[in-house]
Amino acid sequence: MSKKERQQQLLAIIEGNPFVTDRELTRQLKVSIQTIRLDRMELGIPELRERMKQMAEHSYDQVRSLPADEVVGDIVDLQLDRSGISIFEIRDEHVFSRNGIARGHYVFGQANSLAVAIINDEIALTASADIRFVRMVRLGEKCIAKAQVRSLAGRNGKAEVDVFTYVGEELVFQGHFIVYRSAIEEYSEGGNRSADRH
Amino acid sequence: MSKKERQQQLLAIIEGNPFVTDRELTRQLKVSIQTIRLDRMELGIPELRERMKQMAEHSYDQVRSLPADEVVGDIVDLQLDRSGISIFEIRDEHVFSRNGIARGHYVFGQANSLAVAIINDEIALTASADIRFVRMVRLGEKCIAKAQVRSLAGRNGKAEVDVFTYVGEELVFQGHFIVYRSAIEEYSEGGNRSADRH
DNA sequence: TACATATTAGTACCTGGTTCTAATTGATAA
DNA sequence: TTATCAATTAGAACCAGGTACTAATATGTA
Numbered sequence: 001m002s003k004k005e006r007q008q009q010l011l012a013i014i015e016g017n018p019f020v021t022d023r024e025l026t027r028q029l030k031v032s033i034q035t036i037r038l039d040r041m042e043l044g045i046p047e048l049r050e051r052m053k054q055m056a057e058h059s060y061d062q063v064r065s066l067p068a069d070e071v072v073g074d075i076v077d078l079q080l081d082r083s084g085i086s087i088f089e090i091r092d093e094h095v096f097s098r099n100g101i102a103r104g105h106y107v108f109g110q111a112n113s114l115a116v117a118i119i120n121d122e123i124a125l126t127a128s129a130d131i132r133f134v135r136m137v138r139l140g141e142k143c144i145a146k147a148q149v150r151s152l153a154g155r156n157g158k159a160e161v162d163v164f165t166y167v168g169e170e171l172v173f174q175g176h177f178i179v180y181r182s183a184i185e186e187y188s189e190g191g192n193r194s195a196d197r198h
Numbered sequence: 199m200s201k202k203e204r205q206q207q208l209l210a211i212i213e214g215n216p217f218v219t220d221r222e223l224t225r226q227l228k229v230s231i232q233t234i235r236l237d238r239m240e241l242g243i244p245e246l247r248e249r250m251k252q253m254a255e256h257s258y259d260q261v262r263s264l265p266a267d268e269v270v271g272d273i274v275d276l277q278l279d280r281s282g283i284s285i286f287e288i289r290d291e292h293v294f295s296r297n298g299i300a301r302g303h304y305v306f307g308q309a310n311s312l313a314v315a316i317i318n319d320e321i322a323l324t325a326s327a328d329i330r331f332v333r334m335v336r337l338g339e340k341c342i343a344k345a346q347v348r349s350l351a352g353r354n355g356k357a358e359v360d361v362f363t364y365v366g367e368e369l370v371f372q373g374h375f376i377v378y379r380s381a382i383e384e385y386s387e388g389g390n391r392s393a394d395r396h
Numbered sequence: 397t398a399c400a401t402a403t404t405a406g407t408a409c410c411t412g413g414t415t416c417t418a419a420t421t422g423a424t425a426a
Numbered sequence: 427t428t429a430t431c432a433a434t435t436a437g438a439a440c441c442a443g444g445t446a447c448t449a450a451t452a453t454g455t456a
Contacts, residue, residue, distance in 0.1 A: 003401095003402070003403095018254075018258065019251075019254075019255070019258075021442085021443065021444090022443075022444075023442095023443080031403075031404090032403065032404050032405080033404090034403070034404055034405075034406095035402080035403055035404075037444085037445085038402090038403085047443070047444055047445080048442095048443065048444080049247060049250075049411090049442090049443070049444075050444095051254075052247075052250050052251050052254040053217075053250050053254075055253070055254035055257055055258060056216075056217075056249075056250040056251075056253035056254045056257070057217070058257060059253050059254070059256060059257025060216065060217075060253060072303065101323075103307065104306075104307070104310050104324050105270065105303040105304065105306050105307030105310060106303065108302075108303050108306055108307075108310075109301065109302070109303030109306075112302050112303055112306075113303075125299075125331070125334065126302050126331055127330065127331060128328075128329060128330040128331065129327075129328075129329050129330075130326075130327075130328050130329075131326060131327050131328075131329070132325065132326040132327075133323070133324055133325060133326065136323065201432095201433070201434095219411090219412065219413090220412075220413075221412080229434075229435090230434065230435050230436080231435090232434070232435055232436070232437095233433080233434055233435075235413085235414085236433085236434080245412070245413055245414080246412065246413080247411090247412070247413075247442090248413095
């Protein structure tokens with residue numbers, strides 16, 4: 001096996017398992033540990049500990065920005081049991097990589113989260129929804145969802161919430177949500193109030 | 199400062215910055231490095247390198263499972279323009295941390311992705327949907343979504359797809375989707391075919 | 397045969413620890 | 427006041443997984 005081939009293999013092995021030590025690499029590639037290290041130098045691959053550190057730092061950055069995901073979108077205005085507005089910017093992680101169009105469940109998720117957040121009860125869960133994706137949403141666009149409570153049954157009843165999502169002036173999504181309140185064991189989905197918003 | 203107070207501080211510092219070395223901790227807490235290490239022992243906090251390794255492994259697991267996110271759920275059976283089945287296990291990242299209930303847009307996303315994948319066209323986009331969350335889904339549960347094409351209009355028309363999602367024998371979600379085919383510039387949302395499935 | 401490149405060997409040193417033994421400090425009860 | 431005990435500090439040996447450097451040995455190739 002030539003040097004180039006070996007270095008390609010080395011690259012592939014580390015790509016496939018970044019947690020491999022030089023010692024393990026000697027076993028797989030049947031060359032001395034010095035050769036492994038020279039190869040890493042030439043390929044600019046850092047040592048195991050440095051690789052792990054970089055991955056850890058990367059994931060730490062992600063973890064720190066994750067809480068914003070608990071509710072999809074930032075709620076910028078909220079009048080409990082009345083209306084609310086949330087803003088959600090379509091980023092890389094929200095689109096299909098092939099065409100840059102937002103995945104539906106994020107657009108849905110923004111509206112759903114807002115519909116649930118607006119209800120002034122300890123627990124509020126979406127029971128059903130009637131939705132329309134009016135036009136596709138693309139990478140970089142800012143979705144502004146506006147929710148209006150249409151009817152409010154008494155405690156432990158259901159509420160109806162309409163959500164319209166716009167990009168600029170254009171309507172991109174509309175949904176009619178039926179949300180149950182304080183109904184813990186039945187007709188439920190997964191949304192709750194206040195405590196989960198940061 | 200008492201031992202307990204110091205250990206609480208130590209915990210807080212490492213929580214705030216997992217990348218801190220024992221040496222740095224001696225500077226912040228004004229005790230010897232041995233005390234720091236005894237404290238870590240008692241609190242069960244691993245050494246810096248181990249902490250980084252765990253974070254790296256954690257993020258690596260996430261990265262590896264990300265491509266499966268392009269379509270939510272694994273499609274295990276697919277008869278184009280007829281029916282399909284997808285399996286989706288509810289993990290940590292899919293639930294509200296407070297109560298372990300799945301966020302609605304994941305359950306919706308599984309059904310939506312399946313409804314779109316089933317359509318045998320270059321491009322298929324959800325136009326509208328009528329959905330019901332029949333019962334909440336919890337952490338660890340395996341959702342099995344079954345989709346059936348109900349009607350198929352000609353090319354560039356719309357198709358109707360019904361999706362039922364079960365956990366075991368129990369129905370947890372149902373949805374009626376209207377999916378447009380090959381309609382690129384209008385009535386769209388964000389779903390496409392084949393190329394995005396891994 | 398001479399020269400260059402590739403590979404291997406070996407040593408000293410580094411960080412950020414663990415593990416262990418032992419000494420010192422400080423408070424507390426008899 | 428003194429014995430006692432937990433808490434703290436010190437120090438040395440050792441470890442993994444390397445880096446940095448020097449030197450020797452293959453292996454081709456002109």
